[in-house]
Amino acid sequence: MTRHPKSRPRAKLLRSLYIWHRYIGLSAALFVIVLSVTGLALNHTESLQMDSTHVQSELLLDWYGIHAPDYLGSYSAGPALFTAVNERVFRDSEILDDVPAPLVGAIAYQDLIIVASPEQLTLLTRDGERIESLGSAAGVPAGIKAIGITTDGAIAIKAAHGVYLTDENLLEWSETDTPEATWSMESDTPPERVQDLQASYRGNGLPLERVVLDLHSGRLLGNAGVLLVDAAAILFLLLAISGIWLWSRRRASARAHRHDREQHDVTS
16 A cells, blocks of 8 residues: 555654654753642642741842841830830730730830730730730720830820820820820830841741742742743643544544455455
8 A cells, every 4th residue: 555645744743743842841841840749739738737837048038138227226115125126016026916016115014014005005915925916996095106104003105196095904095295104115125135136037938838939920029920820721731632633633544544454354
């Protein structure tokens, strides 16, 4: 049986397409591995504790621009030192998740520590455990600028519209003239504590989940990474199209070959 001349260019085209299909598959393999591994990890974030595990790599922390400020001011209350580092508040070197930054003061009152933020007072035990937070709903004046203790032992705050005193249970607030009070003042954080706080801030600033998510989406490399993932998606599309086309041509070729054999058997 003589092969039709038109089949030669077609066979050459098929061989070329097979080669390109193979190269596209090899090029896409790395992306498939990365996307598969990161996708599986993201589906099991809680069991892998990726949301509570923080990256310690200096290179990645610098890449994400996570830096603590050089100057840190602190408020002392009892034996503890309270410091706001950007959006986080620390008691000594421990993060206080329920205390909002910035801070405007901290005082020791009876058996409590009261930490003041512009819109909230946070009551802590001497060991740093949160008791409750008091805001405008509890009658605390808005726009707190400072907190202190009067010579009579009452809590005083400077707020947006004046100075206020409260009872010993912090239930009622009344405006008053400027009282004689010792106000909580910000002071320089000791150098050795600054280094500890900066290291703690950076070490708790980048959850592993975010890195894996950015790697999965390509955003770990910025705009270039997004374009790279887009290119990978195009490769996957070409791989699928070329695979389907090759499969259909191979099936058609096998059908034609079978038909030729049947014709040959009939004529012979």
